[in-house]
Amino acid sequence: MNPSDLEFLQELRQDFLLEAQEHIQTITSGLLDLERSEVPGEKVVESVYRAAHSLKGAAHAVEMSKVASLCQSMEGVFSRVKEGSLFLEKKDYDLLQKSVDCLSVLIEDPDGDDREARALAKSMDDLKGGSPKEIDSPMPTEEKASPPSEEQPKGTIGDTVRVKSSKVDSLLLQAEEMISVNLAMDQRIKEGLELLSLVEDCKKALHQEDMEALRSFFYAVEGEIRKTIKALSMDERSARVLLDRLLSDAKAVVMLPSSTLLQSFPKMVRDLSRNMGKDVDFRMTGGDVEVDKRILEGMKDPLIHLIRNALDHGIENHDERVASNKNPMASLTLSFSYTYGGQIEIVLSDDGRGLDRDRIAEKAVISGLISQDQVLSMEDGEVLDLIFRSGFSTSKLITDVSGRGLGMSIVRENVELLGGSISLSSQSGEGTSFRIKLPLSMATFRGVVVEEWGRFFVLPTSQVVKVTRVGSDSVRSLEGREAVDVDGTTYPLARLGAVLDLSGNGKDDNDKNQAFPVVVVSSGTGVSFAFAVGAVVGEQEILLKGLGPQLVKVPFVSGATVMGSGKVAPVLRVKDLIQRASERKSTVATTVEPKEKPTSVLLVEDSITSRTLLKNILTASGYMVQTAVDGREGFDLFSRESFDIVVSDVEMPGMNGFELTRAIRSHGSKGEVPVVLVTSLDSRKDRERGVEAGADAYIVKSSFDQTKLLDVMRRLL
Incomplete structure (x- = not known):
């Protein structure tokens, strides 16, 4: 094939990918509908048959013969179902869903190994009976098919145009x-x-x-x-x-309908529950609720994590449900809906075993997150909220699969990065509900602009409870800190400039005998705080600008905006402000402790790019880092010097990460040093090898997030 023809084929295949995704989704959804129905619906059968037939033809056009061959076998099965001569059983649906998964793999890698595809095709040919050649020509029923229904769903080809997301x-x-x-x-x-x-x-x-x-x-x-x-x-x-x-x-x-995010969930729930041996009735509502695609993309991973947790830890197995006089078929629902203030609400609910308050409190105390005395004074909701705290886990090995504890912390962080909040309610023995509130769009938002010590800052209006002026007679002492009464409610009080550690002024410029501006904010989790500021400039539409990957973890700041004067104003992260202000008690004197020696890290990585990236992340977080280019050099360094923790790649020449971990574990007095493996190997077998070698954590590079690495290290140290 000459270069021009090859280039044209590549362009065709790019267009084919979009078409193929639509056909695969049609087949997946149709199979789920058929499996749930006692009698196969003619329209659903027709849709999956046509999707398989169209995908086969498109695959032939772009020279993906392996895809076309598998589609042909699938088309044959659907043809027999259309005729009424084949009735699918549970195992048949498993075979077809597995074939759809295989199709997705072949489409992504058309030149890859097709042994599984050929085995699946043979199984489908055996299921329908006869040779696949019998259906290679157009079927008579195709010509007699009824015209498309006038009630076309939203988003059909007739009323949409494909546009590259970058444009x-x-x-x-x-x-x-x-x-x-x-x-x-x-x-x-x-x-x-x-x-x-x-x-x-x-x-x-x-x-x-x-x-x-x-x-x-x-x-x-x-x-x-x-x-x-x-x-x-x-x-x-x-x-x-x-x-x-x-x-x-x-x-x-x-703005896309939430169904674009939800369409992959039914199959995921079906496959996971089937693997776990659980019967789950999964229902979704609100698929027509339109949301900014950036929010939908940002919510995919958090929702997947919550669903996996519900299936794995929340919903009981068949025998346990029967013993509890529950319906053996568990219920799991996911809903999208509009709410007040231009927001959406996402609710995920199950009727499983619920959360055990006492067990959560016990784990939190054992993990050192809270003291026993604090537990006694906490409300039930506050105890349940502990599952979102980083480090809430009893797992000896941290992986990306179940994500216990640490994963819930990241779920909340991801939701808050999108400008939303997450809360939960649970009843022991009855189930759990997670409630997420998010803005409809990330394009712009309303913000309250304040001036503090000569600088401008923005607080999201959605998190501002009250803007007012108070006098010194409203300020009093409460539990060792200043507090203020606003409309009959008492809020802890702090100076915004002091919390932000602003330099220059460093003092309260308000006359204590006069009223001064106060902004009361809430983190969305029931915690509110009052901040005294120099002036409240007003409320306006805010265009949020990101700080770039280098400054993504700047404390208190989620982004910035350019004001009409041309000045740049940071947009403050309310949750961080409240957390820092809560840690400070202005009336309690503290003794300055000598600085501790920085935690020493041995970083073993053969890729210079990955080594430089990881070293910069760790150094910026206050760690003292030494590097090694392979396992052998790393073990020599480990033997000669003292380290608090080891972070290592797995695939390296000479001694790999698994071998390095085993060598560290057999080093006598130093053998207890925590080891974190950061690798691109994400198979279950590789994770098990990490466990057997003695690794304390296993983080996959494909889903690498520096916050996850740092949280894991803090937990292990």
Whole structure:
């Protein structure tokens, strides 16, 4: 094949990928519907048959013969079901779903090993009977098929256009940039009004002198300024209308129905519950609720984790449910719905065993997260909330599969990074519900702008409970810290500048005898705090700008925005503010302890890129890092020097990570040093090898997140 033909084929295959995803989803959903139905629905059977037939033809067109061959066998099974001569059983659905999974693999890697595909095709040929060649020509029933129903679902080819996500994102970003232009116009109008005020003052002064010519000049200037301001005001209104329309249209492009996220969940639940030997009735609602695609993408992993936890730990097995007089078929529901304030609510509920408050409290005390005295004073909801704390786990090996404890911490972190909050309710023996609230869009949000010690900051309006002014008579002492009464409720009080460790002023610039501004905020988990600020500038539409990967973990800051004056204002992360403020008690003196020696880390990694990345992450987090380029060098360093923890790759020349771990474990007095394996090997067999070697944690690079690594290390140290 010449280069031009090869390039054209690659372009065709890119288009084929999109089409193939739609056909595979149709087959997957159709199989789930058929499996749940006592009598196969004709429309569903027709849809899966057509999807298999169309996918086969498209695969032939892009020279993916292995895909086409497997589709042909699947098409034959569906053909027999259409005719009514074949009735599928439970094992048959397992075979077909496994074949769909194999199709997805072949489409991603058309030149890969097809032994499994050939075995599956043979099983399907045996199921339908006869040779696959018998159905290679178009079937008579295809010509007699009824025309498409007029009630087409939303999102069909007739009313949608495929657009690359990069182009859509670019369109939205350009529209969002106009917010800064709009704010700048507001600022120019304010400056014009100030200039006009100066001219008014000059007129009054000149009126006392006999300088008619100058007065005429100033009157003329005044007239021009007034005209300019009027023109700017009209331009600003026009720009605002344009911006609103452009943003609305751009947002509509990236607003996708939640069903685009949910469509893969039924099969995942079916496969997982089947592997666990549990019967689960999984229901979803709210698939037509439209959400920013960036939020949908960000919520996929947290929801998968919550569903896996519900199936693995929440829902009982068959015998346990029967013994508890429960329906052997467990219930798991996932719903999307609109709520007040332009938000969406996601609720995941199961009717499983529920959470045991006493057991959670006991684990938390054993893990050192809280003391026994603290447990006694905690409400049930506060105890249940401990499962979101990093380190809440009794697992000896930390993996990416079950994600116990640490995974729940990351779930909350991911939700909060999207501007949302997560809470839970549970009743022992009856089930658990997780409730997630999120904004509909990440494009813009309303923010309260405050000034503190000469700097501007933004607090998300959705997390602001109250903005007010209070006098010194409202401030009192409560449990060793300052507190303030606002509308009959007492909130702990802190100075925003002090919490942020701002340099320069460092003191309270409010007159204690006068009222001063206070902003009451809530983290979304029931914890609220009041922050005294220098001034509340106002509320406005905020365009959030990310800080980039290098600054993703800057304390207190989730991003920044450009104000109309051109100044950059950080957008504050309310949860971090409350946590830091809660740790400080202004009236309690503390003794400065000498700094401890930094934790020493041995980093073993043969890739210079990965080694540099990991070393920078660890050094920036306060660790003292020494590196080795392979397992042998790493073990020599480990034998000569003292380290608090070892972080190692697995695939390395000479001595690999598994061998290094075993060597460390057999080193006598040093054999108890924690070992974290960071690798691209993610199979169950590789994880088991990590356990057998003695690793304390196993993190897969494909889903690598620096927060996960640092949290794991803190837990092990």
